[in-house]
Amino acid sequence: MKSSEKFWDKTAEDYAKSPIKNVPAYQESLARTKAYLSEDDNVLEVGCGTGSTALLLAGSVKHITATDISSNMIAIGWRKAQEQKVANITFARATPFDDIEAEKPFDAVLAFNVLHLLEDTPKALRRLHDLLKPGGLLISKTVCLAEENRLWRVLIFLMQRVGFAPFVKYLKVSELEDCIADQGFEIIETGSYPSYSRGRFIVARKL
Numbered sequence: 303m304k305s306s307e308k309f310w311d312k313t314a315e316d317y318a319k320s321p322i323k324n325v326p327a328y329q330e331s332l333a334r335t336k337a338y339l340s341e342d343d344n345v346l347e348v349g350c351g352t353g354s355t356a357l358l359l360a361g362s363v364k365h366i367t368a369t370d371i372s373s374n375m376i377a378i379g380w381r382k383a384q385e386q387k388v389a390n391i392t393f394a395r396a397t398p399f400d401d402i403e404a405e406k407p408f409d410a411v412l413a414f415n416v417l418h419l420l421e422d423t424p425k426a427l428r429r430l431h432d433l434l435k436p437g438g439l440l441i442s443k444t445v446c447l448a449e450e451n452r453l454w455r456v457l458i459f460l461m462q463r464v465g466f467a468p469f470v471k472y473l474k475v476s477e478l479e480d481c482i483a484d485q486g487f488e489i490i491e492t493g494s495y496p497s498y499s500r501g502r503f504i505v506a507r508k509l
Contacts, residue, residue, distance in 0.1 A: 306419070306469055307371045314374035318352040327499040334495065335412070335441050336362050338505060343409035346433060348398050349416025353379030353391070359412075360391045367404040369396040398429045407435040413442040415501065417478070418471045427485040434508045440487060443501040448472040475502050482506050 310317075322328045336359065339345065343363040347356050350368035352375050360366050368391060370376055379393040396402055398420075411430045420426045430440055447470065479489060487506035495503055 307373075310370070310372035311374040314352065314372055314378055317375070318378050324499060326496055327501065330495040330499075331414070331443050331501070331503055332358060334491075334503060334505075335359065338439055338441060339363050339410060344405050345410045345412060346402065346404065346406070346408045347412040347414070348430070349413060349419070350379060350393070351375050353382055353393060355412070355414055356391055357382060357386060357388055360388050363410075364390065365405070366391045367394060367402060367408075368392070369394050369398075369400075369402060371395070371397050398426045402433070406433055408433055408438060409435055410439045410441060413440065413444075415443060415445060417442060417444045418447065418473050419469060420471070421469060423471060423473070423478075424481055424485060427482060427487075431486050431508055436508060438508045440482070440504075440506045440508070442482075442506075443503045444473065444478055445500050446473045446475045446478060446502050448474040448477070478502060479504065 339362045341364060345363050345366045347366060347368045350356050350370045353368050356366045356368040368379060373395045376393045376395045383391050394402065411434055417423055479492060482504060483489060486509050488509055489504060489506045491505040493503055
């Protein structure tokens with residue numbers, strides 16, 4: 303956990319400046335996410351990075367608590383919120399397992415591009431389940447690298463050896479969906495949008 307924190311702290315400024323790699327896929331995920339949210343919702347985002355997505359969604363909900371393991375990412379998020387004059391968002395340095403100071407349980411939990419970066423995905427999903435109201439939604443997008451060419455594994459391994467990549471779990475789509483269902487969720491939407499997108503968009507309801 304500490305090594306991941308150091309990695310993201312170190313890369314925070316560059317991460318904040320990097321452009322979105324797949325704009326159509328990002329916009330589609332954003333639109334689909336908004337369709338599940340309402341103006342009365344209290345929302346938690348885990349792995350928020352520098353807060354770009356949380357800030358774009360803030361106008362669609364009552365409040366967002368945006369969390370990340372990296373203090374530097376959180377500092378950038380606060381700065382952006384102040385610059386954009388977004389008042390209904392709280393940034394906090396926290397992992398999914400920390401006690402989050404917020405109005406909870408939440409109506410929705412967002413986990414974008416983070417589940418494959420956690421060493422114990424089932425444990426994290428159980429924790430997110432606990433943080434949700436009955437019937438609350440887990441909205442996630444996850445890169446399932448086990449579906450990719452083996453060359454990706456070699457590349458990531460080499461990048462990790464020189465400190466240019468964090469811990470990564472190689473998940474299959476079916477494995478991820480089974481894991482979510484096993485932790486007390488009912489999957490109500492799953493798909494890759496557009497079809498060539500590497501990220502699997504999944505919406506699941508707490509049973």
